[in-house]
Amino acid sequence: MEQFLQQIVNGISLGSIYALIALGYTMVYGIIKLINFAHSDVYMLGAFVGYFCMTTLRLNFFLSLLASMAFCTVLGVVIEKVAYKPLRNSTRIAALITAIGVSLFLQYTTMAITGPDVRSYPAMSGFLAQSVSLGSIRITMQQIIILAVTIVLMVVLQFIVKKTRIGRAMRAVSLDQDAAELMGININATISFTFALGSALAGAAGILVGVYYNSINPLMGTLPGLKAFVAAVFGGIGLIPGAMIGGYFIGIVEVLVSGYGNSMYRDAVVFAILILILIIKPAGLLGKNVREKV
Amino acid sequence: MKRLVSLVMVVMLVATLLAGCGAGDSNVIKVGINYELSGDVATYGQSSVEGIKLAVEQINAAGGINGKQIQLVEYDNKSDSAEATTIATKLMTSDKVVAVLGPATSGNFKAEIPVAIKHKVPVISGSATAEDVTVDANGVKEYAFRICFNDSYQGTAMANYALKNLSKSKAVIIMDSSSDYGKGLAKNFADTFKAAGATIVAEEAYVKGDTDFSAILTKIKGLDFDVIFIPGYYNEAGLIIKQARALGIDVPVLGCDGFDSPTLLDLAGAEALNNVYFSNHYSSLDQDPTVVKFIEAFKAKYNKEPNAFHALGYDAAMFLADAIKRSEKVTGEAIKNALESTDNFNGVTGSFSIDENHNTVKAIVVIELKNGEQAASERVAQ
Numbered sequence: 254m255e256q257f258l259q260q261i262v263n264g265i266s267l268g269s270i271y272a273l274i275a276l277g278y279t280m281v282y283g284i285i286k287l288i289n290f291a292h293s294d295v296y297m298l299g300a301f302v303g304y305f306c307m308t309t310l311r312l313n314f315f316l317s318l319l320a321s322m323a324f325c326t327v328l329g330v331v332i333e334k335v336a337y338k339p340l341r342n343s344t345r346i347a348a349l350i351t352a353i354g355v356s357l358f359l360q361y362t363t364m365a366i367t368g369p370d371v372r373s374y375p376a377m378s379g380f381l382a383q384s385v386s387l388g389s390i391r392i393t394m395q396q397i398i399i400l401a402v403t404i405v406l407m408v409v410l411q412f413i414v415k416k417t418r419i420g421r422a423m424r425a426v427s428l429d430q431d432a433a434e435l436m437g438i439n440i441n442a443t444i445s446f447t448f449a450l451g452s453a454l455a456g457a458a459g460i461l462v463g464v465y466y467n468s469i470n471p472l473m474g475t476l477p478g479l480k481a482f483v484a485a486v487f488g489g490i491g492l493i494p495g496a497m498i499g500g501y502f503i504g505i506v507e508v509l510v511s512g513y514g515n516s517m518y519r520d521a522v523v524f525a526i527l528i529l530i531l532i533i534k535p536a537g538l539l540g541k542n543v544r545e546k547v
Numbered sequence: 548m549k550r551l552v553s554l555v556m557v558v559m560l561v562a563t564l565l566a567g568c569g570a571g572d573s574n575v576i577k578v579g580i581n582y583e584l585s586g587d588v589a590t591y592g593q594s595s596v597e598g599i600k601l602a603v604e605q606i607n608a609a610g611g612i613n614g615k616q617i618q619l620v621e622y623d624n625k626s627d628s629a630e631a632t633t634i635a636t637k638l639m640t641s642d643k644v645v646a647v648l649g650p651a652t653s654g655n656f657k658a659e660i661p662v663a664i665k666h667k668v669p670v671i672s673g674s675a676t677a678e679d680v681t682v683d684a685n686g687v688k689e690y691a692f693r694i695c696f697n698d699s700y701q702g703t704a705m706a707n708y709a710l711k712n713l714s715k716s717k718a719v720i721i722m723d724s725s726s727d728y729g730k731g732l733a734k735n736f737a738d739t740f741k742a743a744g745a746t747i748v749a750e751e752a753y754v755k756g757d758t759d760f761s762a763i764l765t766k767i768k769g770l771d772f773d774v775i776f777i778p779g780y781y782n783e784a785g786l787i788i789k790q791a792r793a794l795g796i797d798v799p800v801l802g803c804d805g806f807d808s809p810t811l812l813d814l815a816g817a818e819a820l821n822n823v824y825f826s827n828h829y830s831s832l833d834q835d836p837t838v839v840k841f842i843e844a845f846k847a848k849y850n851k852e853p854n855a856f857h858a859l860g861y862d863a864a865m866f867l868a869d870a871i872k873r874s875e876k877v878t879g880e881a882i883k884n885a886l887e888s889t890d891n892f893n894g895v896t897g898s899f900s901i902d903e904n905h906n907t908v909k910a911i912v913v914i915e916l917k918n919g920e921q922a923a924s925e926r927v928a929q
Contacts (some may be wrong), residue, residue, distance in 0.1 A: 391795065515765050
């Protein structure tokens with residue numbers, strides 16, 4: 254039982270990261286129906302900016318977190334303006350290929366600057382290095398911070414989407430772009446805002462991973478990005494609560510497969526679940542089957 | 548007119564051909580260098596070549612081999628096996644070297660071997676550790692040599708070390724299942740361990756690039772074991788050790804030459820790197836006079852501490868020079884025969900002989916880490 258609870262704690266930490274990345278995928282998909290493959294590299298750059306802040310500039314963790322979120326916000330908007338906006342009216346496949354191009358561009362530009370080697374975050378000191386023991390369950394302060402930061406960011410996100418004007422604009426644009434435009438909503442600004450929001454979350458995920466696992470490299474985004482994408486599809490792509498549930502679900506499943514099954518089948522199980530979901534409920538766990546308008 | 552032009556052309560061609568033959572200066576021995584100087588594993592190649600250059604400098608300063616100086620012909624194979632093949636051909640046909648040193652990795656070295664056999668030029672790798680480098684189902688590869696131990700031997704040696712030196716009998720293996728290296732070592736470790744009556748409590752696996760090992764470690768934490776073996780590379784091993792220690796797993800951790808990088812310390816942190824032992828080709832702590840002399844000379848030339856690749860590169864060059872000295876003629880075939888009959892060659896990475904499969908018979912070094920520093924080293928015989 255104790256081991257099970259410890260595994261769940263591990264799974265929640267991992268799931269938080271997937272959920273943060275998945276939110277960015279799902280929001281962008283919800284609004285312009287684009288799978289933004291560059292998103293996982295925004296996450297990677299978030300980790301590198303955090304590394305730079307904590308080693309070269311010697312900022313503390315929270316300032317570094319804000320700095321990397323700010324950097325990723327700007328980066329997300331720039332990517333949208335430069336790479337996706339000119340293609341808004343072309344075919345979806347063109348935008349998708351561009352997204353892959355941007356992803357590779359970010360990966361290899363980073364590699365050219367920082368080199369391909371793994372870098373390690375500085376050792377955590379002070380309260381970040383501590384851990385709490387509940388019976389034989391051990392929860393590190395880093396795990397608590399991951400969960401706390403994730404929950405705070407999700408609450409803020411829900412608030413923005415549900416209660417503010419720009420949030421209402423986002424929902425309107427995702428429902429019907431033309432109608433939203435006729436109602437006087439600035440489509441470009443809304444789409445940019447969505448990218449900014451999603452990228453900020455990815456930036457936060459990046460630095461959290463850096464602190465938790467203290468190993469970062471220019472290609473680190475690929476696999477977590479893919480799994481976060483699975484999480485988004487699992488929950489119902491385009492739906493914010495779906496991405497959260499999907500993220501935590503994938504994180505916990507991975508840990509339980511490694512913990513109670515065979516660690517070699519971990520990724521296979523995750524993707525098998527995705528296939529099952531797509532067969533049984535093609536729109537995802539929370540998704541409704543909507544017939545596409547022709 | 549046309550005829551005159553073609554006649555001139557023919558004369559020129561013949562002249563170049565003859566010049567090509569004449570260029571074989573008999574006062575130098577040409578040795579090719581085919582190493583990874585850029586690309587993925589550039590650090591391996593660069594380190595090896597630094598070691599080779601130190602060796603050649605010493606040989607030439609001492610009057611060369613039988614009065615002839617060694618001349619190195621150096622090319623970069625860009626960590627690419629196709630490029631390694633091209634360079635091998637170039638070295639053997641147009642540069643006419645008598646032997647080639649490198650490449651450093653098994654894959655690139657294997658790509659070079661067919662070229663070597665075709666042109667009858669011996670090739671020597673300092674660090675290609677894969678099983679089938681020098682011998683395969685068709686028998687031994689005549690012109691291929693290496694001076695390092697192979698992967699399976701490391702697994703066996705570490706199992707013996709756990710059994711005899713550390714007196715452990717319940718092991719957990721956490722292996723890199725995405726490389727032949729990890730799988731091969733895990734298998735040999737398990738076979739040796741079980742043959743001695745000890746038990747493998749659990750076998751877990753991860754793939755290259757993983758960062759989260761908490762699930763595996765939480766799982767094994769509940770088991771009864773007294774040693775962990777991690778066949779894999781420093782990138783993941785560093786994180787596994789860190790996370791294991793954070794969970795309160797403090798049994799000895801055993802590893803292999805894939806641990807040998809300063810990055811291991813960066814990732815795991817000094818506190819976690821206690822009670823960690825790994826096998827290696829060479830240790831800078833070794834008090835053997837050959838090693839001490841090598842380290843002094845290396846520091847004087849490059850102003851830094853030599854690592855295992857430096858030592859292996861140095862030994863590869865010295866091993867070749869030793870064979871050339873003993874061979875009757877400076878031809879590929881004669882040198883090959885001399886290499887084959889090498890017996891008790893005393894190198895920085897230990898003294899070794901060449902067996903009938905062109906593998907080395909040599910001692911392995913086990914290094915103990917304390918607070919992230921190499922604290923002790925021990926030679927464990929085969």
